[in-house]
Structure formats: C-alpha cells, structure tokens
Amino acid sequence: MVVHIPTWEDSSRVFENPFDTLWWFGERYHKKYGQKWPMEGQTPPEGYVYPSMEGIKLACVLAVVLTIARFTFERLIAEPIGRWFGLKHKLGGTPAGPNAKLEALIMKTKKPTSEQIAAAAKDADMEIREVEVWIRRKQRELMPSKLNKFKETLWRLCVYTFAYTYGMSVLWQEDFFWNTQLCWVGFPDLTWAIKKSLYYYYLLEGSFYLSLMVSQFMDTKRKDFWEMFIHHIATLSLIGGSWFGGCYKVGAIVMATHDISDVFLEAAKTSIYIKKNFWSNIFFGLFTITFFASRLVYLPFKVVFCSLVEGSAAVHNWPVHILYNSFLIVLQILHIYWFTFIVKLLIKIAAGSDVEKDDRSEDDTPPSSSAEEKKQN
Structure with a gap:
C-alpha cells in the first residue's frame, strides 16, 4: 500500500478553503486504508452521483434558503393562520x-x-x-407568545411531513429497505455511488437539520436545549458520515425512522397552541406509538443491529463505520432520555388531564399575580 506524503502544494490547498480542507483529509484518509477515492478518474453510473464537497456546499446554501423560507412562511402563512385561531403576540x-x-x-x-x-x-x-x-x-x-411557538411548530410540521413523504416514496422501492443485509453488498466499491433520488433526500435532511441547529438559538428555549443541540450534531454527523463513508443506505433508513414520529409530535403541539385538545391527545397518542415503535424497538433491534452486527463483517473495522455506530448509540441514549418526558405526559393523560403543553418548555406561564396586586391595592 502506497501512502501519499503531503506536499507543500497540498498544505497550501488545505488552508485556502475549509471545504477543500475537509476534502483533502478525506482523500488522505481513504488512501491510508487502501480505498480508492471515488472522485479519482471515475464516472458514476447513470442516475447516480459520487460524494463530493459540492454536495456539502449545496447543503449549506439550501440551509440558508430554508431559513429564509421559514421566516417567509411564518410571516405570510403561519401568522395569519394563528391569528385566525385567536393567537396573539401580546400576553x-x-x-x-x-x-x-x-x-x-x-x-x-x-x-x-x-x-x-x-x-x-x-x-x-x-x-x-x-x-x-x-x-x-x-x-x-x-415569555414567547403562543403565536410565535405556533409559527415555529407549523413550519417544522410541514417540513417533516414533506421529508417523510418524499423519503418513504424513495425507500419503498429499494430492496435494502426491506432486507437490511443488502445495505452492505459490495461495500465499499459498490456503495460509493448514491441514487440521485436518495441524494436529494440527503440534501433535504442535511440542510434542514443544519438550519434547525442554527435557528435553535433563536427559537423558544426548552429544558433539553443542549440535548437537542447534541442531537442535531449527531444527526448531521450521521448524514455526512454515512454519505462519505459508503453507508448511505443505512443512513436513509435512520432518517426515515426519525421523521415519522416527529410529524405527529409537531401536529400534537400545533393542536395544543390552537386549543384543539381532542386532536392534541389523538396526535400525541400516535406520536407515542410511533416513537416507541420506531426509535425504541425498530431502530435499536433492526437498524443498529444491521449497522453493528451485519455491517461489521462487510466493513472489516472500517473507522468511519465505528464512528457512525458511535453516533447511532448517542441518538439511542437521547431517545431513552426523551421517552421519560413522554411517560410523564402519559401519566397526566391517564389521570384525566389533556396534553396542555410540552414538558420540555422553560417558558411556563407564571402564576397569576392578581392576588398580590389586590393586596397591594
């Protein structure tokens, strides 16, 4: 195995552009482990693309576009809908x-x-x-007004619904979606190229989570702020690592597994803000079922098993695969942590209460001060 020795021209290229820097390390990394970098004189099959820094750049641009689209959507669509339901900015x-x-x-x-x-x-x-x-x-x-929280939630509901619908329309036709052992056939030489339909799915998910990670600092702050921030980092690492590491088939299944429960969660929260308690309970029930089934049963026992056990024989301790599995385990720990909040809400519902708010919120309405004001007067 011939290991490339970096030259001065290589090092000057590294510090010119952060995207080129990442790409340069990727080339060195793959050559070190005897892997042929897919961009070296190869043309992908028709209907496929190879991983490239152009895709990362495009995802960053799309994240900016999504952020602009979000604030436009909130101002022109979500806010009028919220006001129609009686929500206001002033408390x-x-x-x-x-x-x-x-x-x-x-x-x-x-x-x-x-x-x-x-x-x-x-x-x-x-x-x-x-x-x-x-x-x-x-x-x-x-306190952030319910109208602001409604606008944030409605935007995420629309994006998650679109992402899940598109992702499932693509994955439904793939053999590896039904038989996860096929995710590793021909690894890595036959798994570099990614279908354009899945490539677009990756771009959508990557740019959306990138925009979420940035806008999180501007949104309503919740008790699990840093846990959610770690979740976004782990998700982006899984998306990028699975794409560059030839593991995109498993990555696509992981993304679809997460989207389904998020759709019902955002639908439940939207119903809460507009005081449709019947629908909020229905959507929360569906969220609980899909969260438990997809993230606490299907993900660890099917997807993580596929990556840890079935994939190990194919990748031969490929370091990218080890890092990828580490982030999968981080996500699984976060899912268990969040499920404790779900259990608390289930207890409230069992006691006869409606789902009135997200227990992760730090913006609870303070107790009324009318009694103290009367005492003062």
Whole structure:
C-alpha cells in the first residue's frame, strides 16, 4: 500500500478553503486504508452521483434558503393562520414597569430564589411582595407568545411531513429497505455511488437539520436545549458520515425512522397552541406509538443491529463505520432520555388531564399575580 506524503502544494490547498480542507483529509484518509477515492478518474453510473464537497456546499446554501423560507412562511402563512385561531403576540396583563435593579436580577436568572428576591427588595428599597409581583409581570413579558411557538411548530410540521413523504416514496422501492443485509453488498466499491433520488433526500435532511441547529438559538428555549443541540450534531454527523463513508443506505433508513414520529409530535403541539385538545391527545397518542415503535424497538433491534452486527463483517473495522455506530448509540441514549418526558405526559393523560403543553418548555406561564396586586391595592 502506497501512502501519499503531503506536499507543500497540498498544505497550501488545505488552508485556502475549509471545504477543500475537509476534502483533502478525506482523500488522505481513504488512501491510508487502501480505498480508492471515488472522485479519482471515475464516472458514476447513470442516475447516480459520487460524494463530493459540492454536495456539502449545496447543503449549506439550501440551509440558508430554508431559513429564509421559514421566516417567509411564518410571516405570510403561519401568522395569519394563528391569528385566525385567536393567537396573539401580546400576553396581556399589567406591565412590570422600569426598574434597573430588578431588571439586573432578571437578566441574571429568570427564576430568582427567595433569598435573591429578599436581597433585591432590600437593595431596591421595596417590599418583598412588591418585588414578587414585579418579577411575575416581567416573566410574563419575557415569555414567547403562543403565536410565535405556533409559527415555529407549523413550519417544522410541514417540513417533516414533506421529508417523510418524499423519503418513504424513495425507500419503498429499494430492496435494502426491506432486507437490511443488502445495505452492505459490495461495500465499499459498490456503495460509493448514491441514487440521485436518495441524494436529494440527503440534501433535504442535511440542510434542514443544519438550519434547525442554527435557528435553535433563536427559537423558544426548552429544558433539553443542549440535548437537542447534541442531537442535531449527531444527526448531521450521521448524514455526512454515512454519505462519505459508503453507508448511505443505512443512513436513509435512520432518517426515515426519525421523521415519522416527529410529524405527529409537531401536529400534537400545533393542536395544543390552537386549543384543539381532542386532536392534541389523538396526535400525541400516535406520536407515542410511533416513537416507541420506531426509535425504541425498530431502530435499536433492526437498524443498529444491521449497522453493528451485519455491517461489521462487510466493513472489516472500517473507522468511519465505528464512528457512525458511535453516533447511532448517542441518538439511542437521547431517545431513552426523551421517552421519560413522554411517560410523564402519559401519566397526566391517564389521570384525566389533556396534553396542555410540552414538558420540555422553560417558558411556563407564571402564576397569576392578581392576588398580590389586590393586596397591594
């Protein structure tokens, strides 16, 4: 095996462009393990494409396009729909009013402790009850409105529905979707080329999750913010790694496995915001069933088994495969973690309550301060 020794021209190419840098390391990596890089003088079969940095660049461009499309959709379509259902931006109630010292406290922590409230009351020369009322009013002002949350959710519902519908229309015709052992036939020489239909599916999913990872910092913050951020990184790593590593067949099945439950989750949340409790319970029930079946049964016992066990004999400890399986396990751990939230909501429903909100939210409506206000008056 001949190992390429990097030259000065190679190193100058590495630092010119981050995309070229990644591609350069990919070439060196494959040559190190005796693999022929698919771009070296080969033409893909008709209807197929080889992995290339052009695809990564296109996914980044599409992520920007999707972000623009999202804000356009929210402004022109989702907001009028939300207002038609009676949702508003303003939460109402008496404004907190300006108070520099108390605002500094809220900037430090949105949920101050009783000790912090007492110290702030002393510093601001106010009664503790007055500070508590001001904090409740300020918390209400800082809360994202249900209209904003509705717009975010409706956008994700539309994209997940389209992605799952397109993905299944493509995978339904593939033999490897029904027999996962076929995912590794001819690896890696016969698995470099990816069908254009699956290539478009990869572009859609990759650009969407990339846009989600960026827009997450602008969306309604939830308790599992960093868990979701890790989920997006793991998902993007799986998408990119499976494409460049010749494992795109397993990658496509993983993407479709995740999309189905997300469709019902976003549908349930959309119904909650417009106060259609009957439909929110129905969609949440479907979400629970599909989440459990797809992510806690089918994914570990079929897809992960396919990648860990069936794939090991074909790839011979191919390092990309090891890294790919590591991210699959990370996703599985996150699924178990999120299922605990589902169980909590199931307990609420069993107790006779409707699904009123996502338990991951940090933006719970603060208790009404009307009683304290009456006491003050």
